[in-house]
Amino acid sequence: MLAELSGMNEECGVFGIWGHDNAAQLAYYGLHALQHRGQEGAGICTVNDGHLLVEKGEGLVNDVFQGNRLNKLTGRGAIGHVRYTTEGGRAFENIQPLVFRSTTGSLALAVNGNVINATELKRHLEKQGSIFQTTSDTEVLAHLIKKSGSYPQTERIKKALSLLQGAFAFVMLTEDSLIVAQDPSGIRPLSLGRLGDSWVVASETSAFDLIGAEPVRSVEPGELLIINDEGLSSERFAPKARRGICSMEYIYFSRPDSDIDGINIHMARKRLGKKLAQEVTIDADVVTGVPDSSISAAIGYAEESGIPYEMGLIKNRYVGRTFIQPSQELRERGVKMKLSPVRQVVEGKRVVMIDDSIVRGTTSKKIVKMLRDAGAKEVHVAISAPPLIAPCFYGVDISTDSELIATGRSIDEIRELIGADSLSFLSTEGLVEAVGRPDTDPDCGHCLGCFTGKYPTDIYADTKLPHEKELV
Template identity: 60%
Template sequence: MFGIWGHEKAAEITYYGLHAQQHRGQEGAGIVVSDGETLKQHRDLGLVNDVFKRANFSELGGNAAIGHVRYSSQAYKEIEHVQPLLFRSQTGSMAIAHNGNIMNAHQLRGELEDEGSILQTASDTEVLAHLIKRHGKHVTEDSISNALQKLTGAYAYLILREDRMHVALDPHGIRPLSIGRLDNAYVVAAETCAFDQIGATFEREVLPGELITISDKGLESTRFQMREQRQMCAMEYVYLSRPDSDLNRVNVHSSRKKMGVELAKESPVEADVVTGVPDSSISAAIGYAEEIGLPYEMGIIKNRYVGRTFIQPSQEMREQGVKMKLSPVRGVVEGKRVVMIDDSIVRGTTSRRIVRMLKAAGAKEVHVRIASPAIQHPCYYGIDMSTRKELIGANHSIEEIGEIIGADSVAYLSADGLEKAIVKDKTINQGICNACMTGKYPVTEK
């Protein structure tokens, strides 16, 4: 997600902000712009570049905008589900962009339908729009707060109206969201790498349970719910976020490198060379190599023109993407005992293909080291790991996983090691949600 308030080129800057966060979603993209009187939208299926090749930015004039790149944990591919979603009424319009998952959305949809609402999509985002308008014609801070209080789950929201923008984060702060400044304009993004892309400066994190209103009067903050101990999604640090982003005062690259260091302490192995699976595992591989005293080499090369395989919407597309994306470097791995560092194993198909590729390129041994704990539990907060049956770590022992993927040995980072790598200071409300690894969920359905 990305938003900006108070800049004459709001749409163009939002495009660049989305481009910097393309790694967060590849299925669709959209922008809604306000010129102070009306909201205008452009959205489509596909990557940011492809979607906005067909956009006429001169028709998207305005000084405020919000944008979104779509990563779906559900199999809805229609353009109707591409955000931001735009809602029009006789008393004004409202666009909403959402990152996360509402666990009680089905229950809320039932209540809304019982009251006469007709919902057009299967999106959680539309549920919030109906809740906001449930008890009054006008959209106000109070109506937004009341609606947010009914939600259970992980969520970050951007809400754009003609004359203001609202920003909200769930009480546990599971999803990332930050505020920055670009000259006199306010900017909002899921990741701070978007600020660097457009030349903005980081101001602060959006706090858990906080509702921020941005308008020509400036920035106003209130709470719609009491703040809980922050538990940001550990997978943001492990895989999802760009290494140059800072999340809750922790740099992603530094935390990944520390994961590699802790992994080397916990699970050393006699080998000749260390390599990482591009791109999200490279930082951990460097940390592992430095700690264990082995050379780090580029044993696997990534095709830069292929997107992220984990966030492809189907298993078939994920497997085809791995074939196209990664290639072994024979000159590095041939005749060597290789330590292959990966950030995680979810279904196991990617790891199996990479191990096979390395051995086909002449690697004598391939020892797989995973820079996070085994994923053994579903995620209910917006990551596409919704059932235990698809998780290799939930259904097989470490020895069995080694046999399945063809590795000579497998070891995972411990939960303590992961927390040590990420959490620097709990007194400033740092913390992680690692429920997919431990089964300890910070939020459950009411």
């Protein structure tokens, strides 16, 4: 929760379904389950008799699909998207799915993640005559596919995907297929499921639970799935590599009821809290968590430490992300509008406040002060993750070191800045041990770039630009 209040956000969520008479309606419910991944825009595209139909707009899923908009989306295949803006800006034309129509075939695209070489590819394509209609890096893939026009469709898509660098989980819709692609390191989550005779894909398995689908497996790194009326087939556009799933998915981004690679998010967060209690001993009276994503870790810390857990902070669920604060005084009270302390729980107590991360530190400082103002005798801040010291290049909007309070500062310096009596972080080794590895893929790793500055891909590698002869 602290990460959310401080401005750390994941880019978006994607959903896809093929072979169901109510594809659009199920996509709508699937996007509801993914709403936490993006609240700035939503869209659904369906295919009916070879025609792509799209409805999208700014705001929450409920806001976008009012009235008769959902009923306009007929067909047995659909893809959907909820968006949080990182790269590309907030313009309406960037809301996904993006739909591209031509005489040789139409294509709809939606992505979760970030193509880090999109700017270089875009410059190259513009020199070859491409004209871009959006500032979204998602559009680059459509142009690369179109430029490789002399190959069969699947080969064109594989060729285009092989030129992308970064973290991406794509869902695509054509006149006759749902196509799914996972980046070569598997950094962003993407799962495959079944609903009767229908296939579904989603950023999180919580979307499957809502529509009654059964999870099958994670989409593999570098894998391309083609789903149509003939069934499902799997191909590769990149060699299979060691998975490097974003560790922040387990710590903060994903819903507690979701599973990633067979690991339940709630149970992983409880283990993070337990491991933190093993590494850090605090003499205190009560443990509380910053809602919502830190509650599981707080429960784990309380169980392991023996210090009772209490709901010391309450979240106001009716304050939206787009709340307009018309004065400096109200802006300063923004945290109080989202969080309220329970005085009867914290007054006169030594409080352990568990949170999932500290980004800029401004919100941590305000929450610590809020607990003190409510009568807390001591406030000890314990973070169920290592310090964030490096930027993310894979779709999380932390783009520079200067945004991070932990970069270049000691733990005691950070503690003094936020006003806590003590400050503790989970070790990187403890994070990896607590999250664990799935039994089905014991070699599965995690992206720890924001904690270590070491990334699963070479973020400084020269962009692999296609030769002009390859794009004809």
